[in-house]
Amino acid sequence: MTGDVLERIVEAALETELRSSRRPAAGSVADTVLLDLADEPTQAVCKRGGRNVWTGDVIEPLVLELVGSETDLPVPAVLASGSLEGRSLERDSAGGLDRWALYEFLPGENPGLRYRGLEPTVRRRLVREAGELLGRLHATPSLAFDHVGGLARDGATLRLCEPNGWHAIDLQPAIERLPVPLAGDPDCRPVLTHGDYQPSNLLTAATGEITGVLDWGNAHVTHAEYALARAEARFVDLHAAHFDRGERDHLRNAFRTGYTRHARVDPGIDRRLPIYKLLWIAQSGANYGRIVRDARGRRQLWRQCRRLLE
Known part of the structure; x- marks a missing residue:
């Protein structure tokens, strides 16, 4: 996800300035970036894509809103979500829309690798x-x-x-x-x-x-x-x-x-x-098998493999 796209999303959705961004040490097939912001909240997580392997839709924001409202499980709040269109953006091959979501940054460490x-x-x-x-x-x-x-x-x-x-x-x-x-x-x-x-x-x-x-x-x-x-x-x-x-x-x-x-x-x-x-x-x-048939999926699986090797 390019810096100009992140800046546009943060400014439009949260009316604040993006100070820096970095990728997490581990992550999903979705394009995930940790954000440092100028105002409250001072941190957030931005995801782009992440289609459901069964239906092809990007459903995570809706699922998190549902789980957050119906349970007390520690799930991140959805700060904003939407889609971007434009020739400069990589398009979702399933629907032509580039879906994104901003999530609450939760404290803690990912225990996966350790x-x-x-x-x-x-x-x-x-x-x-x-x-x-x-x-x-x-x-x-x-x-x-x-x-x-x-x-x-x-x-x-x-x-x-x-x-x-x-x-x-x-x-x-x-x-x-x-x-x-x-x-x-x-x-x-x-x-x-x-x-x-x-x-x-x-x-x-x-x-x-x-x-x-x-x-x-x-x-x-x-x-x-x-x-x-x-x-x-x-x-x-x-x-x-x-x-x-x-x-x-x-x-x-x-x-x-x-x-x-x-x-x-x-x-x-x-x-x-x-x-x-x-x-x-x-x-x-x-x-x-489904993921590797998609060019974006192959790139992001390779990114995860490199992180594991590191």
Whole structure:
């Protein structure tokens, strides 16, 4: 994002002056910049693009406004959002509009790159609280739906699209056909979920307390149990090469203990979660396949890889 575009956005939306800007050490596929401003607020975050992988729409500002109004989760407030058109701007290939949003700057550090090296007690606190926040999101009655699907813009509101994509597969019929020991009573409540819930999309204090949940651009509606399985994989299973079995058991127990403070888990979940996690692996491969087909997506994935190498 060029400096003149940032200056135009800040001046028009916040009526203040942009003093400096920098990219975060880690970030999403969206074009994200940290801003230092002349007046209050003295800091903000600007994002441009960040299309939802399922619907192609930029939905994060609308999702954050919804989550911010319906829950007490620590999510950044939306300061302003809009779109810019012009020959000098890189255009969104899906719609010809270059969408942007300004968000509240939240305190804290991104634990993604240092997650494996955290003091075990700090990491377990982080994971327990992460589970609790996800449980609070899934247990919010106003964020429950009658079927799964993607989210798209409908003017200034969100609409639920018909199931289209791996995340929207209705798992209940498939699970009902499994052998009885695996079937149990799966939790197939359709709920709003984050879509990419992992340590690198959090901000934390030094003690492990979560101060922010970021990057809601791939939010969608799916079954609560499937969302729980995917999140547990990101916080526990993907780190099997670095944590011994005892530590993984501690983390898994911490995550579920936090989750079940607010949301339920049904009998047989231990047998079903491995199935959900295999489905998630296939889903992730499909997601990256979509991203790398887009030139902008390839550039931003390469930017993330370079940051990781650094």
